[in-house]
Amino acid sequence: MNYDKVYDLARDIKESDEFRAYAAQKAKVDADPNAKRMLEDFRKQQLGMEMRQMQGEAPSQADVEQLRRLYETINMHTEIRELFASEQRLIQMVQDIQRIIAEPFQGLLGFPETEGGT
Template identity: 50%
Template sequence: MNYDKAHELARAIRESEEYRNYFATHQNVNQDAEAKRMFDDFRKRQFELQMKQMSGQAPTQDEMEQFQRLFETISLNPEIRKLLEAERILSQVMEDINRIIAEPLEVLFTDQI
């Protein structure tokens, strides 16, 4: 298989408005020490909750409420809010791309059912 198309897709993603917007908003947050600290803390807590879920443990109601409050707090920062929105949009693009790429494999899964 020739990987030229995969590299072309990677370039297209890097050149896309969605990626460039995400990259720029991420840089803006990283340039503000307080916003970076808040966002890093949010990501750390998000990762911890995801790891807990992946290990089969359900987060407690208290943990979920604390995380929701943290999300609401960081969302008050306009640059972090922009970053979260840019991340959501880029994630949607990546999900769409993954779905399209996986289409040839669907026949493998539907024929075996």
């Protein structure tokens, strides 16, 4: 296995428009103490809910509604909204990379084949 190609991929990711846009937008949010605090509070609540779900605990409707309202509130902040948008583009890029990397394993390890063979 030539790990040099993996390191090249990591470098390419860091140099990608998606990564750079996300890093720049995160810096803008981090530079605004109010936006940073709002985002951190949202992420803590989001992570807490995900952790409870991983432990088999279904979130209450009130918790889901509270997180939804918090998301809607912080999404009104321009810098946070733009961070979420750049985060989505970065996540899409990572998902595409994961799909491509997983392709050789389809069928071999019992992974279902996807449409089109990819």
